[in-house]
Amino acid sequence: MAIDVEMYYRKYGPLVLRRCRRLLKDEELAVDAMQDTFVRLLRYQHRLRGDAPSTLLFRMATNLCLNKIRSTKRGAASPDTELIERIASIEEPESQLMARSALVRLFVKERVSTREIAVMHYLDGMTLEEVAKRVEMSVSGVRKRLRPLRSQLNKIEGAGR
Numbered sequence: 001m002a003i004d005v006e007m008y009y010r011k012y013g014p015l016v017l018r019r020c021r022r023l024l025k026d027e028e029l030a031v032d033a034m035q036d037t038f039v040r041l042l043r044y045q046h047r048l049r050g051d052a053p054s055t056l057l058f059r060m061a062t063n064l065c066l067n068k069i070r071s072t073k074r075g076a077a078s079p080d081t082e083l084i085e086r087i088a089s090i091e092e093p094e095s096q097l098m099a100r101s102a103l104v105r106l107f108v109k110e111r112v113s114t115r116e117i118a119v120m121h122y123l124d125g126m127t128l129e130e131v132a133k134r135v136e137m138s139v140s141g142v143r144k145r146l147r148p149l150r151s152q153l154n155k156i157e158g159a160g161r
Contacts, residue, residue, distance in 0.1 A: 003053070008038070017030060017031065020033040020061055020064075029068060030065075037060045067127055110149070117131055118145075128142050
């Protein structure tokens with residue numbers, strides 16, 4: 001049974017927003033993080049159980065905020081993340097075909113699980129720790145799987161220039 005995201009938003013939204021404010025110390029970022037928390041909840045609602053909603057939302061908001069803090073400290077998004085986000089947001093049919101071709105080249109020699117790891121980390125914004133837990137691997141194992149993809153991304157982007 002799917003989680004009632006709308007009800008959770010009304011009931012737990014203030015709790016999530018307070019947590020985001022406390023961690024990010026910036027109203028605009030906090031509101032964005034709160035909304036991102038509920039977007040993620042909406043995306044995964046069919047996989048989640050409604051046992052402890054406040055705990056789940058608190059943890060999700062905390063992880064999102066910590067990710068935002070880490071990415072801010074690291075500076076701008078890494079070039080490989082930016083390329084993947086650009087590919088994911090392409091809407092024109094011709095550009096979609098070119099992007100699909102680039103992704104096929106990127107993943108041609110990779111296992112399905114590596115593709116899933118890349119999507120979770122680069123597109124869903126999950127931390128390496130979250131991905132490792134989800135796929136039942138060590139963080140170093142996840143890093144090892146992503147390392148060749150970064151190298152391939154650099155080659156693909158270099159060829160596209």
